[in-house]
Amino acid sequence: MASGCSKNVESSCPQLLNLIPQGREWHHVKREDERKDGSSVEKKLELRLGPPGEDNSEGDDESLLSLGYFSSSSMGSVLSTPWGKNHHQQQTKTCSFLQFPSTTAPPHSLPVMAKESSQPCCNKAVDLQDAERKAFNLPANTAVPLNTSQKRTAPGPVVGWPPIRSIRKNLATSSKLASDAPGVDTPSEKPAAEPNGKGLFVKINMDGVPIGRKVDLKAYDSYEKLSTAVDELFRGLLAAQRDSSAGEIVNKEDGEKAITGVLDGSGEYTLVYEDNEGDSILVGDVPWHMFVSTVKRLRALKSSELSALRLGSSKQGKMKT
Amino acid sequence: MVVRVAMRDGNRRISSEMGTDVDIKKDRRRHLLSDTLSLSFSLIRHTMADQMSDDDESRQSPQSDLDFTSNKARNCIATGSVSGHPEFRLPYPDQVLENVLENVLHFLPSRRDRNAASLVCKSWYRVEALTRSELFIGNCYAVSPTRATSRFPRARALHLKGKPRFADFNLMPPDWGAHFNPWLLSFAKAFPWLEKVYLKRMSVTNDDLATMAESFSGFKDLVLVCCDGFGTSGLAIFVSKCRELRVLDLIESEVADDETDWISCFPECESQLESLIFDCVESPINFEALEKLVARSPSLKKLKLNRHVSIGQLYQLMVQAPQVTHLGTGSFSPLEVDMQDDQEPDYVTAFADCKSLVCLSGFREIVPDYLPAVYPICANLTSLNFSYANITAEQLKPIISNCHKLQVFWVLDSIRDEGLQAVAATCKELRELRVFPVDAREDSDGLVSEVGLQAISEDCRKLQSILYFCQRMTNAAVIAMSKNCPDLAVFRLCIMGRHRPDHVTGEPMDDGFGAIVKNCKKLTRLAVSGLLTDKAFEYIGRYGKLVSTLSVAFAGDSDMGLKYVLEGCPQLKKLEIRDSPFGDAALCSGLHHYYNMRFLWMSSCRVTRQGCQQIACAMARLVVEVIRSADEEDMDDCVETLYMYRSLVGPRNDAPKIVTIL
Numbered sequence: 001m002a003s004g005c006s007k008n009v010e011s012s013c014p015q016l017l018n019l020i021p022q023g024r025e026w027h028h029v030k031r032e033d034e035r036k037d038g039s040s041v042e043k044k045l046e047l048r049l050g051p052p053g054e055d056n057s058e059g060d061d062e063s064l065l066s067l068g069y070f071s072s073s074s075m076g077s078v079l080s081t082p083w084g085k086n087h088h089q090q091q092t093k094t095c096s097f098l099q100f101p102s103t104t105a106p107p108h109s110l111p112v113m114a115k116e117s118s119q120p121c122c123n124k125a126v127d128l129q130d131a132e133r134k135a136f137n138l139p140a141n142t143a144v145p146l147n148t149s150q151k152r153t154a155p156g157p158v159v160g161w162p163p164i165r166s167i168r169k170n171l172a173t174s175s176k177l178a179s180d181a182p183g184v185d186t187p188s189e190k191p192a193a194e195p196n197g198k199g200l201f202v203k204i205n206m207d208g209v210p211i212g213r214k215v216d217l218k219a220y221d222s223y224e225k226l227s228t229a230v231d232e233l234f235r236g237l238l239a240a241q242r243d244s245s246a247g248e249i250v251n252k253e254d255g256e257k258a259i260t261g262v263l264d265g266s267g268e269y270t271l272v273y274e275d276n277e278g279d280s281i282l283v284g285d286v287p288w289h290m291f292v293s294t295v296k297r298l299r300a301l302k303s304s305e306l307s308a309l310r311l312g313s314s315k316q317g318k319m320k321t
Numbered sequence: 322m323v324v325r326v327a328m329r330d331g332n333r334r335i336s337s338e339m340g341t342d343v344d345i346k347k348d349r350r351r352h353l354l355s356d357t358l359s360l361s362f363s364l365i366r367h368t369m370a371d372q373m374s375d376d377d378e379s380r381q382s383p384q385s386d387l388d389f390t391s392n393k394a395r396n397c398i399a400t401g402s403v404s405g406h407p408e409f410r411l412p413y414p415d416q417v418l419e420n421v422l423e424n425v426l427h428f429l430p431s432r433r434d435r436n437a438a439s440l441v442c443k444s445w446y447r448v449e450a451l452t453r454s455e456l457f458i459g460n461c462y463a464v465s466p467t468r469a470t471s472r473f474p475r476a477r478a479l480h481l482k483g484k485p486r487f488a489d490f491n492l493m494p495p496d497w498g499a500h501f502n503p504w505l506l507s508f509a510k511a512f513p514w515l516e517k518v519y520l521k522r523m524s525v526t527n528d529d530l531a532t533m534a535e536s537f538s539g540f541k542d543l544v545l546v547c548c549d550g551f552g553t554s555g556l557a558i559f560v561s562k563c564r565e566l567r568v569l570d571l572i573e574s575e576v577a578d579d580e581t582d583w584i585s586c587f588p589e590c591e592s593q594l595e596s597l598i599f600d601c602v603e604s605p606i607n608f609e610a611l612e613k614l615v616a617r618s619p620s621l622k623k624l625k626l627n628r629h630v631s632i633g634q635l636y637q638l639m640v641q642a643p644q645v646t647h648l649g650t651g652s653f654s655p656l657e658v659d660m661q662d663d664q665e666p667d668y669v670t671a672f673a674d675c676k677s678l679v680c681l682s683g684f685r686e687i688v689p690d691y692l693p694a695v696y697p698i699c700a701n702l703t704s705l706n707f708s709y710a711n712i713t714a715e716q717l718k719p720i721i722s723n724c725h726k727l728q729v730f731w732v733l734d735s736i737r738d739e740g741l742q743a744v745a746a747t748c749k750e751l752r753e754l755r756v757f758p759v760d761a762r763e764d765s766d767g768l769v770s771e772v773g774l775q776a777i778s779e780d781c782r783k784l785q786s787i788l789y790f791c792q793r794m795t796n797a798a799v800i801a802m803s804k805n806c807p808d809l810a811v812f813r814l815c816i817m818g819r820h821r822p823d824h825v826t827g828e829p830m831d832d833g834f835g836a837i838v839k840n841c842k843k844l845t846r847l848a849v850s851g852l853l854t855d856k857a858f859e860y861i862g863r864y865g866k867l868v869s870t871l872s873v874a875f876a877g878d879s880d881m882g883l884k885y886v887l888e889g890c891p892q893l894k895k896l897e898i899r900d901s902p903f904g905d906a907a908l909c910s911g912l913h914h915y916y917n918m919r920f921l922w923m924s925s926c927r928v929t930r931q932g933c934q935q936i937a938c939a940m941a942r943l944v945v946e947v948i949r950s951a952d953e954e955d956m957d958d959c960v961e962t963l964y965m966y967r968s969l970v971g972p973r974n975d976a977p978k979i980v981t982i983l
Contacts, residue, residue: 157762157763158763158819158900159490159491159492160487160490160491160492160899161490161763161817161819161874161875162758162761162762162763162790162815162817163487163489163490163815163874164490164757164758164761164790165489165490165573166491167573167601168708168709168757168761169761171709171711171733171757171759171760203665209693210690210691210693211668211669211690211691211693211694212665212667213667213669213670214666214667214670236696237669237693237696240693240696240719241693241719
C-alpha cells in the first residue's frame, strides 16, 4: 500500500475511489516499490460505468457503491502483480460491487457491507470466477454481469484470507449486547425465598452490581450477622466493579473497603427487603424471627437514593438495582 | 552371572566405557537393571536424537540401514561362570537384552526417542516395535495402514493427521481425501484392543463411528480435531456402544445435525467419563439428559458445552460437577426463563465451589453482565479462552487483573490495545497468547496494533507462543518482541491487509521478521505477513535454523525468496505458501530436502505443471498432487495448487477428479 496512503488510513483515502474507472487513480495507489507493469494492461480493461469525464480524483468516498471490502493496499498490490493476469491470482471472490447499485455481501461474511470504511476501495477490475474456485469456495458468488475475457484479479475478498476458520467469523454479531438482555434482577411475583429443611435461601442484589447472590437466612440469628454476611458477599464484587469503572487495575486488597452501616442508614448502602405482601421495608424494623418468616428477597440500595423510593407500597415495580 | 552391556551404533561401539557390568543373577530386580540401562541409553539418545527425524515414514526400510552384527560382536556379552544348577541354561544374549530392553523402553514415551532407539540395530528395532503403544502418523498418506499394523503389533493408540492446514481456509476441495475408513478397517482387524484414537483434519463418517464402537470393545478415548464427515447420528451410535468411554473430545470439528439426541444415548449406568468436549457442535442438545449424564460421571474433569447451553443450565451442571478442572461455559447468556424466574441462581457461589477449575472457555454468546460470576476462580486460572466473547477492555479488566497465574490466553481484538496492556500488567506467567479479529476482513478497523504487541512483549517475558491478528504493525514492535521474549518458539503475525508495510516508516516488514528469526533462538514455527521482500526470506534462511513450520502468504519478490528458505532451513518440515511469486526454479532448489519434509504446499504461485513433473520424476518417494485451475482459457500451465509429500505408499487412489497426481 502506498506509504502515503498508509499514513492516512484513518482519514479518508483520497486516492481510492469508487467504481467509475476513470483510470488514472490507480497510479496513486501504487506503492513506490511496486511493480508497475500492470497498469497499462489494466487500463485496457477498464469498465466505463459512468459518464466519462467525471472527475473522481478527490475520491469522494461515500460512493453509492460503497464496498467496504477492499483495502487500498490490497488493491494496489493485486492489480500490479507481475505474474499472470490469468488465473491463480487471488481467488477473489466477488465483484458484487459491480452489480450496480445493489451491493450484496459476499456470502461468507461479515456484516454490513456498506461499511463506509475510511478506505472505500473500488475496484475497476473484474474478476471472473472460474468454476473450480466456486466449487470449493464459499457459496453464492455474486458474479459480475459485466466482464472481460481476461481474468483480472480484483482486490476483492480473497478466499481463505485472512486465515480464520469460518467458525470464528461473524463474531461481531454473535455476542449479545448487554442492553439486549433485560437486567438480571428482573423482579417477578414469584416468591424469592425457598424454604426447605436445609436453609432459607433468599436472593440479594446490590445497586451497581449486576450479579445477584443468595444468602441463607437460617445461618444467622441476628441482623448484625446478616449485615456482616452482606459485606462478605459483595465486598469483592463491588471493588471489582469500581476498578473497572475507574479504568484502573487496583490491587484487590487496597481497593476493597468494608460495607458497613447497612442497617442504620449510615453507610453507603442500606438493606431493604420485600415481604410476602410485596412491601419494601427497611431491614431491622421488626424482630428477627418475624423478618425471617416474611422476607422474600433482599436488596442493598444506595442510601442516597432511599428517599426516592416509596417504601411500604405494594407491588413494587421494577426496582432496578 | 555378570553381564557386560555395552552400547553401539551400527558398526561402532560407541564407547566401551559406556557399558556397565551387571550381575544378573544377583540383581534380579529388573528395575535396577532397567535403571542402569536407561541411564546409559539416555547418553546415547542425546547424540543420536538430533540425527533423527520425527516421523517413522522418513526412513527407508530400516533393514537396509542396519548392520547385522555377528554374535560375537553383539551388545550383550556374557562372561563369567554359571552356577552349577543343572537345569539352568545360559540364555542367549539376545534374549536377555531384549527382555531388558523391553523394560527400558517402557520408559520412553517420546516418539523421537523411540525412532532413535529403533535405529540402533535389528534387535532394538524389533523390541522397540513391540513396545511402542502409541502410533503417531503425521500424514495419513505417507504410509499404509498395513505397514503400520505389521510393524507395531501391540499398538493401543493411534494419532493420525490428514489434510494440511490450509484446508481449514477453503483452499482445498471438500472431497479431497484424508478418509479415516481405510485406517479403521485395518486397525479393527489388527488391534481389537485399541483404546485411543486421535484424528486431526480427517474425514470420518457416521459408519466409521459405528464401526469403531463395534470393533474396539475397550475403547476409551476419542479426540477429533478439525474433522468432518459425521453427524449426531454417528455420535449416538458411538456413545451407546462404547461402555468404557473416558474421553469424547470434539474440537473445532464440523458435526452435522442429524437431529439425533446423542446425549441420551450414553449408557444409563455410572460412567467413566473424564472429558466431554462438544463446544463445536452446532445443534441443540437434550439438557435433561446431559444433566443426568454429568450427575452419574463422578470422574468428569473436563466439560465444554456448546452454545445451546444457557447460563442457567450451566449453573445446574456446575453444581453437579464442582470437581471440573476444564470448563467450557456454553453461551454464557440467559434464556428468557432464567431471567424471569426470581430463583436466579447464585452464579458466583457456583464458580467459587469449583476449586479445581484451571481452564475456562466458552462464552459463545456472552452477556457481559454475568462476567463477575467468574471472579472467584480467576486467581487459579492457568488458561482462559475469551476468543468468542466480544467484550471491551473495561469488561475484561476486572477479570484479568486477578489472573496472576494465567499462562494461556485467547481473546478477541475487541479488547483493543488497552485490553492487552491490562493483560500485560498482570499476567507475568503468560506463555501463549492468541488475539483473534472480531471482524476478519482485510479492511476492517484495526482494533489492536503494535501498541498491544509492544506492551505484551515488555511484560510477558516468558512468552513462548503468539498468534496475533492486526491491521497495522511496525518493525520496531516486532523487533522489541524478539528481544524481550527469548523463549518464543511460535511467532505468527497476521497483518490482515495484504502487503501492508510498517505503517510508521513505510518500510517492508523484513527487519521485524528478521529480528525474530535471529533473536529467538528457540523459534520453530513462523507465520509471516505484511509487505515482505526477498530479504525477509534471506533472514529466515540464514537464521531460522530450527524453523520447522513456515507459513507464507502474499510475500516475496522472486524465486530467490523460496530458495533462501529451502537451502537455509535444515529443520523445515512443513512449508505452506500461497499467492507468492515463487516458480519452478525455486521449487527445484529444494530437491535435496524434500524427503525430510512432511509436506510442501504452494497455491496461487508461479509453479508450472512441467516444474512439478520434474520434481515428481526426480523423486520417487514423493507424491506430487496438483490442482489446476479449471479454466478453459488457460493459456499457460501454471498450477493452482501444488501439494506434495513424502510417502512410502506411492500415489493414492482416492483422490477426486480435480486432483492430478503426477
